Amino acid sequence: MEDKMKIKEVIVVEGKSDTIAVQRAVKADTLETNGSEISESTLNQIELAQKRRGVIVFTDPDFPGERIRKIISERVPGCKHAFLPKKEGIAKSGKGLGIEHASCEAIRLALGKVKEEMEDPDEIIPWEDLIAAGLVGGSKAKQRRELLGEVLNIGYMNGKQLYKRLKMFQVSKEEFSQAMRRVLQEEK
Template identity: 60%
Template sequence: MAKLKEIIVVEGKDDTAAIKRALDADTIETNGSAISKSTIEKIRLAQEKRGVIIFTDPDFPGEKIRKTIAEKVPGCKHAFLAKHEARPLSDKGIGVEHARPESIRKALREAHQMEEDVPEIITKEALMEAGLVAGPMARRRRERLGELLKIGYTNGKQLHKRLMAFQIDKDTFQEALMKVLQEE
C-alpha cells in the first residue's frame, strides 16, 4: 500500500489509530480545540512540504478546529464524514475514531480544497426557497445535502459559505437537492 502524500490533521490519538487501520498515512493531532501555536506551525510546515488534509469529527468542536486551521493555514484540503459514518455501535459519541476503514478511505479520496473570494453561484435566496435555511425539515435537508456534496454538515449560514468555498455549481447543487427532496 502506497503512503498518502498529504499529512492528515486529526483531533487525537484514537483518530490517528483509525487512520492507520485504514491506510498508510502520517497525522498531526490537535489534541482538542485549543490548538497551540506550535501545532499550527507544524501544520503550516506540513502544508508547505506535503500538503494537508483536515479530517475532524462531524460535530461542533470538529468544525471549530477545522475553521481555526483553515484560517491560519490556507490551502488545506478538507475531508468529511457523515455523522452516521462516525457513530460507534453503542451510539455514544461521534468521531473519526468510530468510522470504518472504507469510510475513512472514501472521505480522504474525496477531500477537496476550499477557495477564497469566489463568485456567488448559488444565492442565499435559493437556499431559502429550497427549505435549507428555515423550516421543519431544513436541518435534515442540510445534513443530507452535505453528505451528498461531500462538504459536511453546516448550519444555514455556513451552508452558503461552504457552497461558495467548494465552488459547487448549480447543476451539482440541483441534482443533490432533488435527491434530498425525493428521499423525504
C-alpha cells in the same frame, strides 16, 4: 496483506485515537490538534505541512470538529477537507461520535472524496437560493442540510456555514440542483 491507499498530504485529526483509526485504514502521516484548543505551535506545524506536502483536515462530524476545521481554514488557506458522515462515526455502543469509531472502509471513502478549498471564490449559489430550497429557516432545514452535506460530501453545517462551504468548494449551480433533487427524493 492488502495494499493500503497512500496519502501524500498530512492529515490533521483531533487526537491519538483518530490517528490510530486513520493509519489502520490508509498509509498516511497525521498531525493531532489535541482537541479544540489548538495551540499556536500546532497551527505553525499545520502551516509548514501545508507548504511542504499539503494538508487534509479530517475532524469529527460534531461541533468541536467543525470549530477546529474553521480555525484551521482561517489560519491556513488552501487546505483540503475530508468529511465523515455522522452515521459512519457513531460508536457501536451508541455512546460516542468520531473518526475513531469509523470503519476502515468509511475512512477510505471519506479520504477518497476530498474537497479542496478555493481562495477568493466567486459567489455561485446566492443566499436566496438556500432559502428557496428550504435549507435555511423552516421545519425541514436541518434535515435537508444534513442530507445535502452527505450528497455533496461537505459535511453537516448550519445555514451560514453551508453558504460559505458552497462558495469555498466552488459548488456549481448544476451540482447544487442535482444534489437538491436527491435530497428531496430521499425526504419522501
